[in-house]
Amino acid sequence: MVSERQLEAIKIDMDTIEVSNLNRQFLFRQSHVGQSKAKVARDAVLKFRPQMSITAHHANVKDPKFNVEFFKQFNVVLNGLDNLDARRHVNRLCLAADVPLVESGTTGFLGQVTVHVKGKTECYECQPKPAPKTYPVCTITSTPSKFVHCIVWAKDLLFAKLFGDKNQENDLNVRSSDASSSAHAEDVFVRRKDEDIDQYGRRIYDHVFGYNIEVASSNEETWKNRNRPKPIYSADVMPENLTEQNGNVAKNCVVDTSSVSAMASLGLKNPQDTWTLLESSRIFLEALKLFFAKREKEIGNLSFDKDDQLAVEFVTAAANIRAASFGISLHSLFEAKGIAGNIVHAVATTNAIIAGLIVIEAIKVLLKDTDKYRMTYCLEHITKKMLLMPVEPYEPNKSCYVCSETPLSLEINTSRSKLRDFVEKIVKAKLGINFPLIMHGSNLLYEVGDDLDEVEVANYAANLEKVLSQLPSPVTNGTMLTVEDLQQELTCNINIKHREEFDEEKEPDGMLLSGWTQAPPAKDDKQSMNDKQSIGNGGDSSNALQTEPADAVKDGEMEEISEPSGKKRKLSEGSKASILDATDGTRNHKEVEKLDDDDDDDDDVVMFDDLDSMTNKKKRLQ
Amino acid sequence: MDGEELTEQETALYDRQIRVWGADAQRRLSKSHILVCGMKGTVAEFCKNIVLAGVGSLTLMDDRVVTEEAWSANFLIPPDENVYGGKTIAEVCCDSLKDFNPMVRVSVEKGDLSSLDGEFYDKFDVVVVSCCSKLINEKCRKLSKRVAFYTVDCRDSCGEIFVDLQNHKYSKEAISVPWRALPRKASKLYFALRGVFEEAEGRSPGEISIADLPAVLKLKKELCEANALNASHVTDSLLERLIIGTREFPPVCAVVGGILGQEVIKAISCKGEPLKNFFFFDVMDGKGVVEDVSNPKKESK
Numbered sequence: 001m002v003s004e005r006q007l008e009a010i011k012i013d014m015d016t017i018e019v020s021n022l023n024r025q026f027l028f029r030q031s032h033v034g035q036s037k038a039k040v041a042r043d044a045v046l047k048f049r050p051q052m053s054i055t056a057h058h059a060n061v062k063d064p065k066f067n068v069e070f071f072k073q074f075n076v077v078l079n080g081l082d083n084l085d086a087r088r089h090v091n092r093l094c095l096a097a098d099v100p101l102v103e104s105g106t107t108g109f110l111g112q113v114t115v116h117v118k119g120k121t122e123c124y125e126c127q128p129k130p131a132p133k134t135y136p137v138c139t140i141t142s143t144p145s146k147f148v149h150c151i152v153w154a155k156d157l158l159f160a161k162l163f164g165d166k167n168q169e170n171d172l173n174v175r176s177s178d179a180s181s182s183a184h185a186e187d188v189f190v191r192r193k194d195e196d197i198d199q200y201g202r203r204i205y206d207h208v209f210g211y212n213i214e215v216a217s218s219n220e221e222t223w224k225n226r227n228r229p230k231p232i233y234s235a236d237v238m239p240e241n242l243t244e245q246n247g248n249v250a251k252n253c254v255v256d257t258s259s260v261s262a263m264a265s266l267g268l269k270n271p272q273d274t275w276t277l278l279e280s281s282r283i284f285l286e287a288l289k290l291f292f293a294k295r296e297k298e299i300g301n302l303s304f305d306k307d308d309q310l311a312v313e314f315v316t317a318a319a320n321i322r323a324a325s326f327g328i329s330l331h332s333l334f335e336a337k338g339i340a341g342n343i344v345h346a347v348a349t350t351n352a353i354i355a356g357l358i359v360i361e362a363i364k365v366l367l368k369d370t371d372k373y374r375m376t377y378c379l380e381h382i383t384k385k386m387l388l389m390p391v392e393p394y395e396p397n398k399s400c401y402v403c404s405e406t407p408l409s410l411e412i413n414t415s416r417s418k419l420r421d422f423v424e425k426i427v428k429a430k431l432g433i434n435f436p437l438i439m440h441g442s443n444l445l446y447e448v449g450d451d452l453d454e455v456e457v458a459n460y461a462a463n464l465e466k467v468l469s470q471l472p473s474p475v476t477n478g479t480m481l482t483v484e485d486l487q488q489e490l491t492c493n494i495n496i497k498h499r500e501e502f503d504e505e506k507e508p509d510g511m512l513l514s515g516w517t518q519a520p521p522a523k524d525d526k527q528s529m530n531d532k533q534s535i536g537n538g539g540d541s542s543n544a545l546q547t548e549p550a551d552a553v554k555d556g557e558m559e560e561i562s563e564p565s566g567k568k569r570k571l572s573e574g575s576k577a578s579i580l581d582a583t584d585g586t587r588n589h590k591e592v593e594k595l596d597d598d599d600d601d602d603d604d605v606v607m608f609d610d611l612d613s614m615t616n617k618k619k620r621l622q
Numbered sequence: 623m624d625g626e627e628l629t630e631q632e633t634a635l636y637d638r639q640i641r642v643w644g645a646d647a648q649r650r651l652s653k654s655h656i657l658v659c660g661m662k663g664t665v666a667e668f669c670k671n672i673v674l675a676g677v678g679s680l681t682l683m684d685d686r687v688v689t690e691e692a693w694s695a696n697f698l699i700p701p702d703e704n705v706y707g708g709k710t711i712a713e714v715c716c717d718s719l720k721d722f723n724p725m726v727r728v729s730v731e732k733g734d735l736s737s738l739d740g741e742f743y744d745k746f747d748v749v750v751v752s753c754c755s756k757l758i759n760e761k762c763r764k765l766s767k768r769v770a771f772y773t774v775d776c777r778d779s780c781g782e783i784f785v786d787l788q789n790h791k792y793s794k795e796a797i798s799v800p801w802r803a804l805p806r807k808a809s810k811l812y813f814a815l816r817g818v819f820e821e822a823e824g825r826s827p828g829e830i831s832i833a834d835l836p837a838v839l840k841l842k843k844e845l846c847e848a849n850a851l852n853a854s855h856v857t858d859s860l861l862e863r864l865i866i867g868t869r870e871f872p873p874v875c876a877v878v879g880g881i882l883g884q885e886v887i888k889a890i891s892c893k894g895e896p897l898k899n900f901f902f903f904d905v906m907d908g909k910g911v912v913e914d915v916s917n918p919k920k921e922s923k
Contacts, residue, residue: 020637023674026722048697108642109884270634272645338641345641348674349883352667356876360905363873374908381895387881388903388910 002148008053010074013038014060018307023072024348062089068489073095076365078102078358079186082344084129088402088432089488091116091124094491095403104354108345111354111378115361115393118403120370126397141171142216143226144326147319151339154318155304158208159311161189163291163302196290201285202234209233209321229325237281255317262286262313263333270334280320280330287314288338306341315340353378353388400514401431407493411512412468414476414498420464425509431492437484443473445481468496566621628652632725636676647891651676652725655745659683659735660752661711663695663870667879668750668886670698673719675887679727680719681746683735684712687766695870743769750774763788770889774882776870778863779876781904785885785897787845792814877903881910 015037017028027044028037038056046053059065062080071077071093079085079101087103094101094116101116103124118124139145140153157172172189191200213231217223229620262283267346268275275283287310291299295310304311314338323330337343357376364372374390382390398404411427418440423446427436446460468475475481477498484491494513502510626635628645632652640648654677658665661684673680686692688706693699698718699706701832712730719728735751738763743749749762750772762769763786771786839858881901888894900913 021632022723023639023676026670026674029721030724048693048700050701269781270627334640343638343641346638347642347884348639348671349880349887352671352876352883353880356873356880359873359876360908376908378858382897382912385911385913386909387901387912388877388908390908450768492864 008055010057011038011042012057012059012061012066013041014058016058024346024351026348037522052503061086062584064487067487068093069405071099074099076100076102076362078240085131085253085432087129087249088125092402092485092488092490094118095123096119099177102358102361102365104358106346106350106354106378108347108379109350110379111350112376113354113361114375115365115373116366117370117373119396121373122396123400123403125402126394133384137171142222144322144328147323147328147331147336148339150319150322150326150328151315152335153322155340157305158318159315160301162204162288163299163311166300171210191292197289198285200292201288204288205234205281205284205321208318209325213325227327229327232277232321232325234281234285237278238285260290262290262317263309265290271337274330274332275317275320277324277330279311280317280324283313284317284321304340306337306343312337346460350378357388393502401492401515402490405493406515407495408513408515409497410493411497411514413500413502413510414496416467418465418467418473419471419512421510422468425462425511426494426513430513431483433483433485433488433492435442435485436486437486439482439484440471440473440475441481445471445473445475507589632676635723635725639675643887643891643893647887647893648676650891651887652677653678654747655679655681656748656750657681657683657731657743657746658750658752658884661696661698661715662752662776663697663875664774664781664873664882665750665752665878666696666698666715667875668774668882669715669719670722671879671883672886673722673726673728675883676723677726677890679729681729681731682712682716682719682821683731683733684715685710685732687711688714690833691869695872695875697872740764747890748772750882750886762786770886772882772886774878776874776878777868779871779874783878783882783885783897783901785899785901787889787896871905874903874905877910 006257013036016034017037019033019039022028022030025040036056036058038058042054042056046052077090077094077099079087079090081090091101095118101124102113103116104113105111115121119174135149135152139149140157144150144153157170160168161170161172189204202559210231210233213229217228217231263269265286266282268279268283290310301312304315306312312333316333319336320330361373373393375393377389379387379389379393396403399406401408412422423436423438427433427438435448437444438444445463462473475496477496479496481494481496482491483494626647626649632648633640641699656672656677656679658669658680661682669680688699688709688711693701694709694713698715699711716728716730728766741760744767746769748770762771769789772785775782885896888896897912898914900915901910902913903910
């Protein structure tokens with residue numbers, strides 16, 4: 001189909017180009033590293049389609065300037081985003097603007113393309129999407145059982161404590177047993193004036209890998225059913241003085257911070273090698289030393305960046321030593337970087353396939369070929385003879401609070417929970433509404449905005465600290481609250497039900513939201529139910545340790561390829577409501593249905609009820 | 623051991639894909655040599671994919687002059703006569719491809735592939751041709767070294783890939799498999815395309831047109847009768863679509879070029895299950911289907 005029509009496109013991307021993009025983002029070249037993706041892409045496309053009109057915005061799609069009016073100008077929106085938060089945001093704007101959305105995602109050899117049209121198909125949020133993974137605080141601070149726990153400790157606790165903002169709350173010494181020692185502990189991490197760097201390094205090493213482990217080990221209850229960790233002291237691992245080992249550090253006069261590397265100093269060249277405990281210990285001390293020797297100005301302001309070689313080396317080393325302590329296997333820098341940086345593996349071929357499929361769906365949308373819209377899944381293993389599997393879109397989920405405006409229910413203790421708790425744990429964390437307006441009837445309980453005056457701001461701040469039943473417009477059993485996001489044009493009604501007691505283990509937030517399908521918990525989250533707090537590895541959630549703003553996670557969350565669950569319905573048939581099954585794994589296993597061969601071109605469109613039973617488990621090729 | 627390691631540059635560039643298939647596979651890719659004949663849109667997509675993946679070398683063959691049809695579906699050819707004027711399709715594509723990854727050696731070979739002998743093919747690990755050619759496949763098979771052979775064709779809104787890793791029979795054998803031996807639900811495209819190709823055999827690409835439709839329909843009838851296949855299984859409309867629509871549809875090129883890229887990468891890296899032995903994609907139903915066309919009796923070789 002050769003289109004002679006004038007095509008206008010607008011491209012929005014806040015990212016700049018990195019070397020690791022070049023293996024698949026083929027509009028970019030080595031010389032473009034550091035430049036705006038939106039602008040370079042635009043220039044590249046114009047080279048082979050000069051007659052197109054393309055506007056590039058080097059901006060965050062969540063910027064308020066991209067409002068509903070902005071979205072209304074389009075015939076179709078194509079998403080190539082890498083995080084859930086932005087996807088939900090665009091989904092809501094497309095619904096508000098009534099513009100069809102073609103969504104997509106890839107991870108390695110897997111990928112999918114989905115079409116979302118208001119009123120006709122499910123919206124992006126009709127089916128639950130897995131939330132970013134979080135870990136309970138005590139798993140990270142006291143009882144790690146997997147390497148990722150060690151990474152999170154090294155990155156969010158130790159690295160943050162040593163090199164990050166000193167004023168940030170940090171759970172690193174949460175297990176210090178008595179008050180006096182915890183006051184003393186605050187000083188432990190700060191390098192004393194004129195303290196010799198090697199001595200400082202070993203002091204830190206001994207404190208976190210030796211002393212803290214001994215303290216933790218002494219708690220009988222914790223270790224009843226677990227293997228005790230072994231404390232590790234630098235003198236045992238590295239009896240000799242380190243400066244004698246690394247004479248070449250003094251000779252290393254590199255000014256460019258990006259090339260400062262402990263691995264280079266120590267001659268450990270291959271990022272795919274797994275270091276020993278001794279090597280990890282050396283790297284740990286060397287990296288610490290290099291931060292102070294070459295990058296002192298940054299200390300106190302650093303946040304972990306997966307493209308910061310020295311930071312990655314430090315975190316890998318620290319995680320490895322901790323892993324050795326707890327009997328967990330050590331990992332290479334390459335592997336550790338992937339975990340710490342939430343790196344999504346990606347290849348050019350899958351992206352090309354998905355891109356082709358996106359265009360095919362986009363053309364169907366432009367031609368308003370409603371019956372032909374498909375959700376297409378790119379499979380790693382052949383299933384029913386297919387590598388590319390099209391599935392008809394579902395009808396909208398009547399329980400979806402985003403596109404169907406069904407009221408939700410919230411069980412909460414209105415005499416104990418504050419408005420702040422409601423805003424943080426429900427409105428922001430669960431509903432993804434970051435700039436909320438909360439009303440009780442015609443009374444404004446809370447809002448955010450640049451146009452508020454001092455009095456209003458003070459009022460809202462005061463309201464946040466009040467328990468619900470004590471608000472100026474009291475919120476009690478039977479109250480209906482309205483939460484809105486003006487930018488997303490989303491309105492959500494919540495029925496409040498008062499409840500006195502909540503199970504500390506199962507309902508640590510002290511609230512229960514229902515009428516909304518919860519994202520399926522990740523497999524080892526059984527533990528997380530037992531803890532009041534949880535720590536994310538770069539993802540955001542209520543009570544999560546603040547690592548970095550979600551937008552800064554460039555490589556994004558690992559794509560969970562969404563697969564259809566629940567009952568299927570053809571678009572073209574009138575149909576009953578389709579309520580999604582609860583995502584506890586119990587799904588209907590219906591027979592695969594086949595349409596009649598009414599039209600040659602359409603035959604053999606297969607409808608699946610449960611894709612899981614058809615596809616093999618996703619395998620990673622590593 | 624040092625010479626075997628990936629360089630720092632390679633590690634940085636290929637980081638995301640090494641996380642998919644591992645460093646060993648990446649090393650194997652960097653030593654592989656690919657030959658491509660017939661630079662149509664799908665093949666251009668395929669070339670882009672393997673150059674990005676970091677193969678050792680890529681040799682292009684296509685002496686045709688650039689036309690509007692060529693650059694309408696081949697994004698490697700800029701629609702600017704100042705750039706492509708006086709060059710063959712292979713030459714223009716070569717210049718573009720080098721840009722994608724300076725670590726890959728991209729070059730042009732002139733001449734007619736079918737007239738070249740075994741020694742020529744010996745240099746390569748993989749041969750990809752964009753029109754079904756029994757002759758070239760036979761030459762590849764005759765070599766003592768295992769050369770993986772692929773054909774790819776896209777017309778209108780569908781595409782086909784054929785894979786021969788020399789562990790089962792192809793070509794003369796595969797396409798002469800009695801149709802009744804094939805599963806009943808085998809892709810219609812398979813039959814349809816066989817009819818089209820048989821008619822087109824020996825003629826230059828693009829020569830076949832709507833005027834040939836009656837001949838193709840007659841051929842279809844004959845083939846169906848000879849094979850006891852219900853003629854209505856392969857509709858006239860499908861054949862018509864395939865005859866008329868000789869132009870490639872860019873998104874189909876991307877899809878088929880992507881699948882082909884994955885297959886070649888699997889073959890070179892020895893990682894992953896190669897598809898056996900035909901792949902079809904049709905926008906009309908949106909499916910990407912794998913068909914195993916082999917004669918069960920002759921599986922022994």
